[in-house]
Amino acid sequence: MNRLILLRHGxxxxxxxSGDDFDRHLTARGWREAEGAAIALAAESIRPVLALVSSAPRALETWRACEPAFPNAREQIEPALYSVDAAGIRRLAEAAGVVSGAVMVVGHNPGVQDLAVQLLAEGSAPPSEIARMERRFPTGAAAVFAFHDDGAPVFEGLFLAPPGIAE
Incomplete structure (x- = not known):
């Protein structure tokens, strides 16, 4: 894996x-957020070869909204992504077996946000960028990290649905 895309569900x-948090579905806005983030990523030529997707309906629906922008990506449902912490998300992504190319994780907060913050700190990002990520990682947002040969992460950007899509 030479790139990691962390996508929070819409x-x-x-x-x-059902009353169960696991069973929540996307709103119409959530579908637009997910589609918009995927379009923004694809426009920057950021495309996963593998999508690790939480089994929660809102994450599966987020991936369904993204799929048209990433027609060559393989999908792998990972039930653990529903409740795993940042370290667990990272282990799942690293264990996915992708030697080159990008892995996208479609998951939940706080794990997705916490991992983004950790990767920023490891990559020696400016404190202002770390603080910004600590404050907010909204629904439908994607943070993208490249990795040097030594494994050090480099933040490539935070991608949100284009203006007007999420409204």
Whole structure:
């Protein structure tokens, strides 16, 4: 893996009919956020070869909204992504077996945000950038990291749905 794309699922309904947080689905805005983030990433030629996707409906739907922008990406459902912490997300991505190319993780906060903050710190990002990531990692946002040969991460940007898409 030479690039990691951390994508937080799109905006989800406040409550699922079942009452279980796991079962929440995307709102119309969430679908637009996910599609917009995927379009923004693809426009920058940032495309995953593998998408590791949480099994929660809102994450699966986020990936469904992204798929058209990434037609050559393989999908791998990872139930652990629903509740795993930052270290677990990183282990799953590293264990995915992608030698070259990008791995996208479609997951949840706080794990996705915490991993983005950790990678920024490891990559010696400016404190202002780390603080910005600590403050907010909104639904439908993607943080992209490249990796040097020695494994050190480099922040390539935070991608949000284009203006007007998420509104």
């Amino acid at each position: 905006e989800a309904e406040r409550d699922a009919a």
